[in-house]
Amino acid sequence: MPNPRVLVITSCTGEKRCKPENQLRLDDFRDPSRLRDRQSELAEYACQAGEIYTGMQHLRLMEGVQALREALGVDALEVEILSAGYGLIPEHQKIVPYEVTFNGMKSQEVDEWAQHLGVQDAVEQRLESADLVFFLLGDNYLRSLQLPIQTRPDQTLVFLASGGSAKKLPDLAAKTFVLPLSNQEAKRYRYGLVGLKGFLFKQFAEAVVVKPELLNQVKTNPEIFQQIIDGEVDQPSEQLALTSLLDQVPTTPKASNTSQKTTTGRSSKDEFLPIPDVPPAANIHLGMQYYIPEWDDHVDPNYDFLNDRLTPGRDPHHDEVYAHQIYDAPNYDGILVSKVVVDSSKKKRARVEAVGIHDFIRYQGPVMGDCGAFGYVKEEEPPYNTVEILDYYQNLGFDYGVSIDHLIVGPFAVPGIREKRYELTMKNAQEFFEKHQAGDYTFTPIGVAQGWNPETYAESVKENIRVGYDYIALGGLARAQSREIVEIMQEVRPHLTPNIRLHLFGVARINAIPVFRHLGITSFDSASPLRRAWLGSGANYHTVSSKMYTAVRIPPVDGHGVRVKRLIEAGVAERDTLKGLEQKALKALRAFDQGELGLEEALESLLAYDELLELPKDGKADPVEQAKRRVKHERMYRDLLRDRPWQQCNCVICQEVGVEVVIFRGNDRNRRRGFHNTRAFYLRFQELLAKLKEEDT
Ligand SMILES: [Zn+2]
Incomplete structure (x- = not known):
């Protein structure tokens, strides 16, 4: 081995x-041009970071x-x-001395x-x-x-x-x-x-x-x-x-989630998880809704793709557009905004407070707020109190507000800690509901259920119903296997009544939707289709037929990318050579798109740059690794070029920016590809729901 x-x-x-x-100080690092100047002043002290x-x-x-x-x-x-x-x-x-x-x-x-x-x-x-x-x-x-x-x-x-x-x-x-x-x-x-x-x-x-x-x-x-x-x-x-304690909880990190592994060309149609032989949940008539978590997902509407230039003088929030401003209709039924995201900077918080959450994200559909429990999973207790959170949801104009929960996952799912977190989550849910009823709050409250096995989740859901909630969210299952969620839902299902809505946090898996729906999930959220656009290789560009493609890596030589910097330092190629290959790759792909260049020639130009992008080991280029990369990427890029999926997509992004959408290069291409993926997911989801509804009748 x-x-x-x-x-x-x-x-x-x-x-x-x-x-x-x-030596450099924090302020020097804030401004790239100042950093360049200051670094040249200190050039005589430059030395390798390792030394x-x-x-x-x-x-x-x-x-x-x-x-x-x-x-x-x-x-x-x-x-x-x-x-x-x-x-x-x-x-x-090589870096110069700094005091940060x-x-x-x-x-x-x-x-x-x-x-x-x-x-x-x-x-x-x-x-x-x-x-x-x-x-x-x-x-x-x-x-x-x-x-x-x-x-x-x-x-x-x-x-x-x-x-x-x-x-x-x-x-x-x-x-x-x-x-x-x-x-x-x-x-x-x-x-x-x-x-x-x-x-x-x-x-x-x-x-x-x-x-x-x-x-x-x-x-x-x-x-x-x-x-x-x-x-x-x-x-x-x-x-x-040491027996891994994590094995005892549904969210075991060892569990590989088969539905997240995507293989190009594989259809998911025959891979739906089986529906257990139990009657459908009493709330099945409520349908199912998809929420997308928001994390500053916007792009420059006038981005200059040919020169790779942002609109001069643009405000990075005000002058950019969200996916729902690009498409005629949003590709989700609602948006989930976590408090940690609103609070990511003082400036942002102040802007949201000034105009309210709907106007800030320029979306008038349902907006759900939560506290972002992953952000404080390590704290002994959540850093918020109920009244503060109730007022926060109300003042910012949320439609739904989630009670303050505490995750029971990983090292926090061990006996002694899990019970405390369970109790705390329940206590918060109860207090949240009571104060919501007593106050002048107009948003719909959602109580969170946490647990560490099917029984405790079911108990938590039951308790939330007893408190008075008719909308409950299951937390802590984002990394659980679908099979484990099914086991939990089988325990939960009998407690559901026709008016109870049930949200599943952080899970969007097409192949599990029929079974989740059958067992009582009425809404879920996930940014996975969006983020896959720039995470990993092989499945960056999704299609409605479920086939997925890689995006072509053409990183800018002049950007801030660590990768290109390393290649130059390692002497894999001179900056000018890389720049020549980069420009040739871009031109070739665009010419191929226009039908002016054949597939083989285009592929050759893409791979000529791409193979050099294999990161050098120990400062030296490894021809074996480069060759491996070439073989693997040749297969994926050939697949992409042969099928030309961006030309077949009728979404406004693919129509407008064309082949740029399949280039792995900067926010304005990568996030647009993510928007396209979200749309592909949503269309498949809608189609599936329609089919399931038909089967019901
Ligand atoms: Zn598209």
Whole structure:
């Protein structure tokens, strides 16, 4: 078995090789042109990120990295540094000294700055090509990832984190292991807390040097990481294996969700989940509605695709348009807006307060508000009180408002914690309903049901009905398997009466819609069709026939993309060469679209640029990886070019921007593709509903 592709993500440290008076400060990073000027002033201090930091954690870590590379080869692992100035950067990137750290920032400042740096996107993108990932991050650095992040069940993540952060880690699709570190561990491992993460990684690396198969063992069973650094690795693994507590809850991250795996050309028609042999829920006549979660999903209506230019002087909210402003009719029955999204900046909150939620998102259909429980999953209690939230929904003009719940997932689904969260969610729901009845509130209240198995979910739904709700939402199931949701719904169904509506948070799976509907779900939300436009490869462009295509990667050489920067630094190609290939690829695709160029020639130009985009390992281009990429992408791109799906789509986006919609390049193409995907999903959903209704009668 080949070794897994290992990646280490570590935080930058305050201690650096040199500290010139005029080193970069936070304000320098806010403005790209100022940053360029300031960087050239400091050019004499430039050095590779992997070498600039001299903090204990970094030094010990790099000693471990060095040992692994000497033993297993230079590409045994890759290191990325999470810099509070530069964002996520590869160790070989040249940077100049700066004085910026996430430590000491307030939570909201961390969130805002991390968003500005695009930390989450960069990490998600970087993780795509890794199998085993180690995170050596302090509390605020970990926070800057804005967990949960997109991962896959075939990946393994090992977190070295403080005890406090460890407790708050959300449930992820990847296998995860957290090693909580506090003063106690510092004492136990006889190493100062400041550099402990680096020191422990080095211990691990030294064990792997002796026994390289440990890498695969940790990949399969990450819990043994602890035994390895404790020097207990040769004991029988049965004694060591900690049963993953996550296995006991429906939201187990090990569970791969088959309905999310999409294979091109596969039809989902024959893959509908079977409907159990029970009568339909009493509320089935209420139909089913799709809500889309909103997260600043808008585009520049006058974007200049040929020159890749935004409208000069545009206001990034006011002058942009949402999907429902582009299409004649919205591709959803309602919009879900989380409080965390409204509060993402002071300016935004103030604007929403001034005009109300409907005018802010320029949508007059139903708007549901919730508190965004994933945002505070790690806190002991939700950071809001009921009256404040009731007033918030009312004052901003929401149509539906969700009670304050607390997720029972991952490490928070363990006995002792889950009961507390269950009680808290129920208590909040009761208080929310009572105060809503007593006050002058005009929106419809929704009570949240949480649980950790079918019985507790059913109990929670029953309790919400007893309190008086006629609209209830099931939380904490976004990552659960459809089969598990079906089991829960089978317990819930008998309690439903004809007037009860039931919302399912965060789940949109065409193949499960008939069974969910049969068992009593009347609405659901998900941004998955939208986000798939720019997450992963192979299924970026959806169609109403359910076939999915990849988007063609043509990243701008002149943009801020980490990928292109790395390629240039690694000497894969000169900037001018890349730029030539990039422009040739764009021209070729447009000429192909116009019928002026054949498929093979177009494909050749696309692949000539694309194959160079394979990220270099350890600063060196790997011709084998490049060739692999070429083979894989040739198949996917050929499929796309042969079928020309963008020419067959009658949606206004595909009609107007044409082939630009299948190019993976910047917000204005990628998000438009997401809008198109949402429409494709909604049309399929509508068609399916009509068919199901017909079958009922
Ligand atoms: Zn379209």
